[in-house]
Amino acid sequence: MTKRANTLTSGRPTVVILGGGFGGLEAARSLAQSPVNVILVDKKNHHCFQPLLYQVATASLSPADVAWPIRSIIAGQENAAVIMGKAIGIDMTSRTVSTSSGQCIPFDYLILATGVTSSHFGHPEWAKYAPGLKTIQDATLIRGRILSSFERAERSSEDVEKDKALTFVVVGGGPTGVELAGSIADIAHNALARDFRNINPASAKVIIVEAGARLLASFPKGLSAYARRALSCMGVEVLTNAAVTGCDENGVILSNGRRIASECIIWAAGVQASPAASWIGVKGDRAGRITVDEHLRVPGFHNVFAIGDIACSNSNGRPVPGLAPAAKQMGHYVACYIVQDLAGGLAKPFKYRHQGDLATIGRKSAVVSLGRLRIKGLLGWLFWSAAHIYFLIGARNRAVVALNWIWEYVTFQRGARLIN
């Protein structure tokens, strides 16, 4: 148990990876047997399993159930070291990354995998009222806001205030938005049903607002329609073709002029890439992402790559989606590319294999699109649950998450109802 890996072997080329998300972690692990030193830099000490973050935000799971120390994950990998630190700049002349704690990390190859944050359509001032869901901190903040809204309603003596406190707005009709809206409806109808004396939590209004024509735009139309019906059955009001044009402490204003009074708005719409593009002096796309070539290299550099959500890339003539499996494939590809490059060869271009789309809608209901296969309802939900437990890191997290889901399924309760 007490054996420690040696410090890195000197003389080997160094691969520095910025970001310990799905892409960065996969790149690091894929280089385990290669004659390189790997340095993984992340401002957090943990990898976050983002697909289940909405369950932390809605009190089903604890932060530690969907997060895992990056050091632990690669503790056994002798050619890798982890630096907890925030990258703040890259010097391409000296080939070094600098961090906010004053470190200077030299590299031979650099993999940018710093991901995205929420973007509020050019209105950063909305973030205060409508937090996005990208980190553990976001999730516990949102959890507190949702639960506090019911407390405020219970305390309130005026109907207008009560209604406002019991109105929840989710902006964005992608998987995260759909999952959040379904979960909040479930909290109101089930988890809190017996807990209050002055309000009926089931009278809460949950509204999902999507600027496009349908929910789950990346899914087949049939599954989008199913998701809409399923959410409606759960009491969620689904607004499509409705853009948010204003957002403040009183609620949101929609493009059709409607005002929705709410103190609990959650942002699951646009994303903005982290500032890695500017660090290396390239121009990002509208969302700040770095356009890469067919080898996921940043144009102008043979040794700098961008992967995951921060990369704007194409495969088979179509854009690669911002999904965890895509990030992992990119991480694995770049690791292989570097190994071949060191051997003097050139890897084939990156090819993205789409594994499918999954989203839960609520208790016992999910939509799954795998190639030509379409699954919905309970069967979809079972598939979704099994897939997510399989992809979690670590036996403990798998067991705890499974146990929580079974318990929640049986009791209708949610185990992590903490207001911090």
Next chain:
Amino acid sequence: MTKRANTLTSGRPTVVILGGGFGGLEAARSLAQSPVNVILVDKKNHHCFQPLLYQVATASLSPADVAWPIRSIIAGQENAAVIMGKAIGIDMTSRTVSTSSGQCIPFDYLILATGVTSSHFGHPEWAKYAPGLKTIQDATLIRGRILSSFERAERSSEDVEKDKALTFVVVGGGPTGVELAGSIADIAHNALARDFRNINPASAKVIIVEAGARLLASFPKGLSAYARRALSCMGVEVLTNAAVTGCDENGVILSNGRRIASECIIWAAGVQASPAASWIGVKGDRAGRITVDEHLRVPGFHNVFAIGDIACSNSNGRPVPGLAPAAKQMGHYVACYIVQDLAGGLAKPFKYRHQGDLATIGRKSAVVSLGRLRIKGLLGWLFWSAAHIYFLIGARNRAVVALNWIWEYVTFQRGARLIN
């Protein structure tokens, strides 16, 4: 599932309980079948199982594993309502409690169960450097500080800085102090053993500082001596007869003049009662606790009680200790007292039955003192584990905590290593 309890029955006498800890909660539950209305007020939405809080602070358990929504706990109790709010004053003339959100809660009986916070021997400025462990927030803060210390040591290039970062000081040799010191030593020797490249986490120094002559002063001397030996075997330096006379960002200064350089100091020494005494205009004792009569009534009032850590009371001529079982017994007693008072009778004086003392020292080791029974080592640890799981609230928490402990026992890992 969706049945809601009615609002409270009008015309019944109202018992207001301030504080949803062990005492307040037990009082509320004990009144479930009585012809009164119960209003439980707490500034948090959750009851915290304080005896296991040190396991949150040392990354073994998640906050939600040791906390439970107060509303859920008494959701089924039709004569009880919960108000989440911070009490800020009591008007004994109008018999009302006021809260920070502007509510005014009338009572016929009032039970003060607001507990204690950490006290730094009259030096509130030390709290910043040496946080106490009383709430979930304290626990996650301390967890972050412990884990960050290892990160700082790993980053550091100077030996003096490294040593300082790897020195942990626990002030106070009671059960919480002993449990924290043992757990930090276990983190250093086991959980982090393989994770770093520039430091050996096992070289961390853990020092426990106790002003009195021995650790665990409330336990029999033999168990105190065993605890000292067991901690020493785990590499913990035990300092007794050593008071802290100074504390700042550089570490602590002891009464014997010794300076210990440390950036991670945890306070498990004195406590200070919450300000309830001043709300009702009585003079608290040195720790701010309210001295009560043999019926746990506040002198001068026949309808106001103080229970749990905030009460200074005697039973059989000896002071009642600040333990969870004592608080529960007091809560139950006051509930019975009120019922008898309403019926025109007078209850017998409160009698505390001491159930025993328990403290873990580390993996596979605990000390247990039950009447004449003394258990230590592995058997004590098994007894301690079983007792704590039994007293946890809710099947989910029991299952999750048991699963975490088994996993930790087998793998030597800790499942909640998050730096927030």
